[in-house]
Amino acid sequence: xxxxxxxxxxxxxxxxxxxxxxxxxxxxxxxxxxxxxxxxxxxxxxxxxxxxxxxxxxxxxxxxxxxxxxxxxxxxxxxxxxxxxxxxxxxxxxxxxxxxxxxxxxxxxxxx
Amino acid sequence: xxxxxxxxxxxxxxxxxxxxxxxxxxxxxxxxxxxxxxxxxxxxxxxxxxxxxxxxxxxxxxxxxxxxxxxxxxxxxxxxxxxxxxxxxxxxxxxxxxxxxxxxxxxxxxxxxxxx
Numbered sequence: 001x002x003x004x005x006x007x008x009x010x011x012x013x014x015x016x017x018x019x020x021x022x023x024x025x026x027x028x029x030x031x032x033x034x035x036x037x038x039x040x041x042x043x044x045x046x047x048x049x050x051x052x053x054x055x056x057x058x059x060x061x062x063x064x065x066x067x068x069x070x071x072x073x074x075x076x077x078x079x080x081x082x083x084x085x086x087x088x089x090x091x092x093x094x095x096x097x098x099x100x101x102x103x104x105x106x107x108x109x110x111x112x
Numbered sequence: 113x114x115x116x117x118x119x120x121x122x123x124x125x126x127x128x129x130x131x132x133x134x135x136x137x138x139x140x141x142x143x144x145x146x147x148x149x150x151x152x153x154x155x156x157x158x159x160x161x162x163x164x165x166x167x168x169x170x171x172x173x174x175x176x177x178x179x180x181x182x183x184x185x186x187x188x189x190x191x192x193x194x195x196x197x198x199x200x201x202x203x204x205x206x207x208x209x210x211x212x213x214x215x216x217x218x219x220x221x222x223x224x225x226x227x228x
Contacts, residue, residue, distance in 0.1 A: 045216025099157065
């Protein structure tokens with residue numbers, strides 16, 4: 001079966017660095033993505049890792065280790081606007097196509 | 113603005129009523145999806161359409177039907193609404209769903225549905 005695990009909640013202060021972990025179990029593996037969702041809003045795409053290593057996009061970085069079935073999202077120089085839920089999503093092979101399964105999300109609270 | 117448009121944004125139904133949620137994208141994407149989001153459950157895939165003319169079941173298809181009307185539009189129908197279908201429904205699209213695709217999904221703003 002397929003499953004993803006990520007912490008339910010993380011709290012950090014403005015200006016700090018926070019890491020949100022994601023471990024997964026899936027039928028085949030074709031990529032890990034991260035999404036941000038503010039309360040009442042739609043998920044928005046942040047990053048994609050298809051191969052092992054670190055991908056950097058501004059203050060956000062995402063890491064993947066396929067051998068460990070593990071990835072993380074790193075947020076640097078935290079700002080109040082980063083308070084949101086963050087979802088990891090793993091792309092696996094299901095019924096002959098390749099689709100994402102989403103985790104249950106990590107709620108990030110940034111304190112002043 | 114380019115993106116995914118969902119209608120309606122809010123809806124209240126009585127048990128047993130039917131309704132169709134509409135979704136349209138103007139990014140020329142091949143693949144479209146319907147997800148539901150419940151508290152503590154993340155996003156769960158209801159149905160998807162890998163390309164125009166094809167649809168397939170996701171994780172939680174029971175009680176729903178879909179139609180890929182053309183490349184732009186993908187609708188979700190509740191034939192006989194039940195309180196368990198109270199949720200936030202998101203439509204999403206992506207350029208493709210093949211192996212080489214590292215594209216993210218673009219989501220609509222959601223439909224908040226309450227079944228009483």
